[in-house]
Amino acid sequence: xxxxxxxxxxxxxxxxxxxxAYTLTxxxxxxxxxxxxxxxxxxxxxxxxxxWQLPYHGLGKPGSLAHVFQANEYNAHQWVDEQxxxxxxxxxxxxxxxxxxxxxxxxxxxxxxxxxxxxYEFKNKDHDGFGDNWPISLADLAPYYDQVEPIFRVRGxxxxxxxxxxxxxxxxxxxxxxxxxxxxxxxxxRNIPVIKLRSALGRGQLASSVNLLLPDALATGNLTxxxxxxxxxxxxxxxxxxxxxxxxxxxxxxxEMHAKAxxxxxxxxxxxxxxxxxxxxxxxxxxxxxHYLHDQFYITQSVQAVMPEVRNKTAPPNYAAGYGYxxxxxxxxxxxxxFLRGYAFDFQAGGTPDAKFFPxxxxxxxxxxxxxxxxxxxxxxxxxxxxRFENHVRIxxxxxxxxxxxxxxxxxRYGSNEFNMAxxxxxxxxxxxxxxxxxxxxxxxxPFPPGYSIHEVGTCRMGDNPKTSVLNKWNQSxxxxxxxxxxxxxxxxxxxQNPTMTILSLxxxxxxxxxxxMRKGEI
Amino acid sequence: MKxxxxxxxxxxxxxxxxxxxxxxxxxAAAEPAPxxxxxxxxxxxxxxxxxxxxxxxxxxxxxDLLVPGAQSSPGALEARVPEFMDFLIGDSAVDRQQLWLSxxxxxxxxxxxxxxxxxxxxxxxxxxxxxxxxxQPWTYEPPADPIARLLAAAKQDVRTATANSFExxxxxxxxxxxxxxxxxxxxxxx
Numbered sequence: 183x184x185x186x187x188x189x190x191x192x193x194x195x196x197x198x199x200x201x202x203a204y205t206l207t208x209x210x211x212x213x214x215x216x217x218x219x220x221x222x223x224x225x226x227x228x229x230x231x232x233x234w235q236l237p238y239h240g241l242g243k244p245g246s247l248a249h250v251f252q253a254n255e256y257n258a259h260q261w262v263d264e265q266x267x268x269x270x271x272x273x274x275x276x277x278x279x280x281x282x283x284x285x286x287x288x289x290x291x292x293x294x295x296x297x298x299x300x301x302y303e304f305k306n307k308d309h310d311g312f313g314d315n316w317p318i319s320l321a322d323l324a325p326y327y328d329q330v331e332p333i334f335r336v337r338g339x340x341x342x343x344x345x346x347x348x349x350x351x352x353x354x355x356x357x358x359x360x361x362x363x364x365x366x367x368x369x370x371x372r373n374i375p376v377i378k379l380r381s382a383l384g385r386g387q388l389a390s391s392v393n394l395l396l397p398d399a400l401a402t403g404n405l406t407x408x409x410x411x412x413x414x415x416x417x418x419x420x421x422x423x424x425x426x427x428x429x430x431x432x433x434x435x436x437x438e439m440h441a442k443a444x445x446x447x448x449x450x451x452x453x454x455x456x457x458x459x460x461x462x463x464x465x466x467x468x469x470x471x472x473h474y475l476h477d478q479f480y481i482t483q484s485v486q487a488v489m490p491e492v493r494n495k496t497a498p499p500n501y502a503a504g505y506g507y508x509x510x511x512x513x514x515x516x517x518x519x520x521f522l523r524g525y526a527f528d529f530q531a532g533g534t535p536d537a538k539f540f541p542x543x544x545x546x547x548x549x550x551x552x553x554x555x556x557x558x559x560x561x562x563x564x565x566x567x568x569x570r571f572e573n574h575v576r577i578x579x580x581x582x583x584x585x586x587x588x589x590x591x592x593x594x595r596y597g598s599n600e601f602n603m604a605x606x607x608x609x610x611x612x613x614x615x616x617x618x619x620x621x622x623x624x625x626x627x628x629p630f631p632p633g634y635s636i637h638e639v640g641t642c643r644m645g646d647n648p649k650t651s652v653l654n655k656w657n658q659s660x661x662x663x664x665x666x667x668x669x670x671x672x673x674x675x676x677x678x679q680n681p682t683m684t685i686l687s688l689x690x691x692x693x694x695x696x697x698x699x700m701r702k703g704e705i
Numbered sequence: 706m707k708x709x710x711x712x713x714x715x716x717x718x719x720x721x722x723x724x725x726x727x728x729x730x731x732x733a734a735a736e737p738a739p740x741x742x743x744x745x746x747x748x749x750x751x752x753x754x755x756x757x758x759x760x761x762x763x764x765x766x767x768x769d770l771l772v773p774g775a776q777s778s779p780g781a782l783e784a785r786v787p788e789f790m791d792f793l794i795g796d797s798a799v800d801r802q803q804l805w806l807s808x809x810x811x812x813x814x815x816x817x818x819x820x821x822x823x824x825x826x827x828x829x830x831x832x833x834x835x836x837x838x839x840x841q842p843w844t845y846e847p848p849a850d851p852i853a854r855l856l857a858a859a860k861q862d863v864r865t866a867t868a869n870s871f872e873x874x875x876x877x878x879x880x881x882x883x884x885x886x887x888x889x890x891x892x893x894x895x
Contacts, residue, residue: 220894227894233869233886235744239789240869240886241862244797259893284894434895537864538857541840543771626845 188214188406189700191428191443193413193458196287197682198449198669198689200391200399201330205693206447207404211700214441216411216430218450219283224290224388231256249278251634260291266584270591277592278633279453285409286392287451288636289682294382294389295528296336297679298327298347302514306675310513310522313569316674317646317655320347326687334389336683338380345524346377346509346679354378361489361502361531361559361618368617369508374610379507379528382682408441410434412585415462416446416665424664425464431585445664445696445705449689452670453575456641457590459667460577465642465659471652472576474569474640475592478678479600479629481563484608486539486624487615489531492557502532502556510566510678512606520602522568526678527611529561539623559620563607565629566678568599569640573632594632604629637681639673657692664705668692746871751788755795755802760809764790766825767812767859770832772867781863784870790862808855815852 190206192199195217206213233240236255247253250261262281271277282288302309304316304323324347331350340348356378358366366376382389399405410433417440419426427442448455456472459465466472492502510524535558540550578591608627615622632638645651648660657672659665668689670681699705756764765787774780781787794805812835816824820831827835838853839860847854867873869886 222894227892228889229892231887231890232871232874233888234746234871234874236890238793239866240888241793241865244793244801256888257891259891538843538861541842543836543839543860544773545775548775624843624845628845 185442186212188212188441188443190214190445190447190696191216191441192447192449193416193428194287194448194450194455194669195285195396195407195409196282196391196449196451196669197289197292198451198685199447200286200289200395200449201686201689202447202449202666202668202693203399203405204391204395205690206697207399207402209694209697209701210402211404211697213399213405214443215405215407216413216428216441217283217285217287217407217409218412218433218454219285219287219409220433221285221409222290224286224390224392249276249631249633250280251278251630252280252636267589268581268583269589270578270581272593275593275595276631277594278631279592279638280633280636281451281454285407286390286396289390290388290392292389292636292682293680294384295680296331296334296338296349296380296382296683298349299323299677299679299684300345300347302345302510303675303677303679306523310517312522314645314650314674317644317651322655323684323687323691326691327683330683330686330690333394334382334683334686335384336380336382339378341375341377343375343377343509345511345514349380349683351380352383356504358506359500359503359531360498361492362504362506364618365506365529365531365559365614368614371617372610372614374508374511374614376506376508379505411439411441412587413450413458414585414587416448416458416464418462418464418662423662425662428458431587433585436585445666445700447693447696448665448667449669452638452641453590453592455667455669455671456575457577459642460575460590461588465652465661465665465667467661468649468652470571470643470650472641473571473574474643474674475573475575475594475632475638476567476569476640476673476676477632477638478635478676479563479565479567479596479604479632480635481565481604481608481626481629483536483560483624484527484563484626485559485561485611485615485622486535487559487620487622488535488554488557489559489618489620490557491619492532494553495555502559504532505530508561512603518606521599521606523566523599523603524678525563525565525603525607527561527563527607529559531559532556533558533560535560535623559615561611563604563611564635564678564680565600565603565607566676567596567632569643569675570597575641592633596629596632600629601627637670637676639670639676639681642667642671643674644672645674656695657688658695666692666696744871746785751785751792753788753791755791756806756809759813760806761787761791762823762825763809763813766827766832767809767855768863770829770836771860771863779867779870779872781867784867784872786863786866786870789866789870793862793866804851804854804858807851808858811851812855 189212192215242255301320304319307315328350337354338351369376411430413428413430416428425446508527512524534555573594575590577588579588581589604627642652644653768781768787772781813824
């Protein structure tokens with residue numbers, strides 16, 4: 183029996199692929215989904231273990247996952263094995279490519295921060311003259327954000343900020359703690375907004391495609407999911423020039439297979455999608471495929487302060503507690519001298535600073551830690567990175583992965599705009615802490631290497647011009663009309679907001695367009 | 706202790722008549738009790754293989770000063786952290802090995818230069834002089850000086866290794882001592 187010829191082949195099962203399946207199958211379109219990873223029972227695949235039972239007592243296997251700063255001995259198996267699926271970069275330009283290969287992809291483990299982009303991002307060139315505008319505006323994507331947010335149950339408050347548009351939220355009625363109110367008062371004096379975090383509650387333990395999108399898609403009877411399918415390339419009908427499926431290898435047996443479909447939707451995650459397209463030798467008449475790689479620079483524990491009023495448990499309960507978010511405030515109404523665009527912070531009040539921040543050791547250190555329990559205040563800086571043509575990925579034919587597929591070479595670095603922005607961010611946060619009367623134990627303004635934020639986007643960007651972009655405004659290849667790329671690779675710029683809500687919304691929008699085109703017989 | 710628990714479990718199980726035991730009918734009571742396993746740290750001593758005798762002696766003194774024992778919690782020596790570090794650093798990349806080797810050697814050399822005695826023989830005040838870098842504020846960029854680099858790395862690793870040791874676990878202390886590190890372990894997927 184020959185395999186069926188599906189309407190749509192979806193490559194990838196994370197946020198973007200999952201949303202494509204969710205949208206298309208509900209419209210009666212028969213979809214085949216391939217994912218490179220295995221399915222996983224999220225709840226039962228985690229077991230409690232004391233650290234001493236781990237081979238390296240929780241300090242981690244040396245040399246393993248060298249690029250994944252988020253890895254530790256407990257979660258080491260969550261990430262893609264860098265020996266199995268390597269990539270290359272120049273020694274002086276590290277790129278931290280953090281990958282997940284399970285059905286559900288990174289949506290199994292994401293931080294759940296859920297923000298919209300604004301027209302400061304969509305129309306960034308109109309605002310400050312740098313880069314390129316997206317081919318769409320907030321008004322184009324807002325109806326899709328409106329639908330995506332309830333699916334993921336995004337909790338937040340309507341703050342009325344143009345740079346961080348409000349959404350369709352589950353209301354967050356939680357009060358601010360007194361320490362955060364103090365911080366907000368100082369921020370307000372400097373016209374710096376402080377708001378509640380906006381995060382996806384999801385359902386149960388997860389806010390993932392595997393529990394919020396794929397079950398509904400499967401329930402339609404229109405979705406077939408094949409896990410452990412490592413896609414090598416997308417195939418093209420020589421007569422029509424249209425794509426007609428994909429070659430893949432079974433992850434475990436390495437058996438070669440071919441899947442057929444009338445349309446191919448790629449949502450394998452930003453750089454994996456671009457890798458597949460580059461290895462396929464398609465969709466690159468512009469020469470832009472692989473270029474304009476960017477992300478957000480991150481500095482975790484950028485400022486570590488302590489609140490003296492909490493020391494030795496002298497403050498009332500719940501005085502020092504809670505999280506908050508500072509959305510971008512630079513270069514909106516005013517113009518900074520040293521950098522374009524802006525940055526955001528998320529912060530936490532009430533933790534205990536790490537031992538490394540105290541210039542002590544031995545018993546004195548233990549006593550200091552006891553005295554400072556719950557006194558901490560720290561923030562992660564998240565800065566916009568300018569998309570530049572020279573930051574790119576290309577195929578390195580000299581290196582292949584465990585399935586014989588050529589890997590990516592990544593060439594990306596931050597520039598003076600990012601470094602100057604980081605300095606301003608850390609100076610500003612330090613000043614705010616000191617204005618609150620808090621002691622700054624440590625600060626640092628050096629971003630982690632590109633990729634660390636796991637928000638890599640671009641390399642297959644949208645645009646209005648087929649000579650300068652890979653996709654049109656519907657995430658559709660300019661070159662091949664039955665090829666769509668629906669993940670973060672389509673971004674034109676990323677702002678300082680976490681990208682998942684935008685990825686989901688773009689995928690839903692592209693999929694609705696695709697379904698409509700198929701219904702009309704245009705594709 | 707483990708063996709004792711296992712035998713107690715066996716003794717507590719109801720005796721099964723021989724005739725019934727021959728029948729094919731599943732009998733929950735006849736199912737074997739879950740086996741209770743131990744980690745290597747519970748039942749054996751580590752074999753040292755990386756640091757020299759002198760370096761290891763310096764390391765032991767360093768560990769004792771960084772995380773001394775107390776009644777409520779075992780210190781680094783009691784938790785056999787020097788032995789664990791011998792394994793961990795021996796299994797690490799060359800640059801990390803070099804940091805520890807050169808740092809321990811420099812610490813010993815500095816002690817000989819200033820106090821004319823081995824680091825292992827210094828008193829607390831003398832050791833504190835050598836530990837001056839630990840009284841400096843933390844910096845994101847690691848210090849260049851080999852002793853300062855060693856001390857910064859050792860402060861983190863020795864504290865973590867002590868906190869995560871079997872000796873600090875409830876299993877070792879009957880729940881009376883400070884709880885050791887733990888978490889949810891993500892199993893490998895075939």
